Amino acid sequence: MSGRVTFVDHGVTVEARPGETILAAVCRTGYFYRYGCRRGGCGVCKALVVDGTVTHAAVVADSVLTPEEAARGLCLTCRAVPNGDIQLRLVDGDELRCVSPLLAGALNRALTKEIL
């Protein structure tokens, strides 16, 4: 299932392809936020799902994402695949930045138009 990931504090929406993780979709579309190993080992890319659900596409260690954190809606965005449209909030003061306007413009123009 593909899904739109909307960053509620930034007003940015990116579309994840079927099976694509949140982080992969964000990087593919020219955006960036703080992430580490990209393989679920460090927990640097944690974010809060405020609406909708995600599925972790690989086994996630309890020491990296504790069951309590998961219950609160936190996910590892390098491993989390959205189940349809979701609303996401970055944590620990992290900010979403557009690092490749070229990619962001080309890939998101149609999507943004549609939402607006």
Added chain:
Amino acid sequence: MSVMRMGYVHIRVTDVEAAKKHYTRTMGMQVVAEGDGTAYLKCWDEYDHHSVVLEEGGVGLVKLGYKVETPEDLATYEKRAQKFGASVSRMGKGENLAVGDGVRIMLPSEHVLELYNDIEYLGTETGTLNPDPWPRDGVGVSAPRLDHALLTADDVETTERFFQEVLGFQAVERAITDPADPMLIGTWLSCTNTPHDIAYVKGPNGKLHHFAYAMEDWNSILRAGDIFSMDDVPVDVGPTRHGITRGGTIYFFDPSGNRNEVFCGGYIVYPDFPTITWTADQLGKGIFYIQRELNERFTSVVT
């Protein structure tokens, strides 16, 4: 009497099959034994039974093994570690597959270090009689051997002192905050004639920053980088050169997020080697000589 080298790195992985694929298909190691969610692997130029143990469940370091020169060394290091105040116990033959009796030490950095002398001999892939320089059918990166590990410690100074006083390592390079008011924030320690057999930077106790494979030269580092792209391995930093150790490097992550390194070069360390010092304001250059800056990921991601 001496600690000869780092012998094995025992790590946790979230998915042992995915990890095996990385360490065999990408890194070119060979599985020598497996079962119960644990796999034992060695590199082609290593002759002891294994150098990497992958244990399913979690991420990060379980323990490190260092091989000592003689069986008698075990008692000596045991006594010295006790005198230092470390928690020490004996480990029996077979507690680790193919490994004999040994001494298990809880380091001041809260990492488990195992010293052993006896481990099953398997031999290198090229053998010892008129050997070829490398195996004809090497897979992927085809890393020849393990080289060192970098761990994090809250108290780098005490940990360094432990390795010097108890285990006879020498501090080859050190990183300090400010020469006027020095606090030790990193140490690169050698028990061989290479620039580091273990290293520490300031950080949380018990954590792994990376473990590294020794590669032949700069070309093999570049070639490894190509393979990381082919295999979609996340690269942290590199290819570049370290100021510290002068080595060539790429840092990358295994499928559980444990950091690995391919490392080449470095100078020779003799017992009278004069220790090199880096100051914090130049540490960017010390770690990554070409870029001269530390990325946040490199300094914050540990498993």
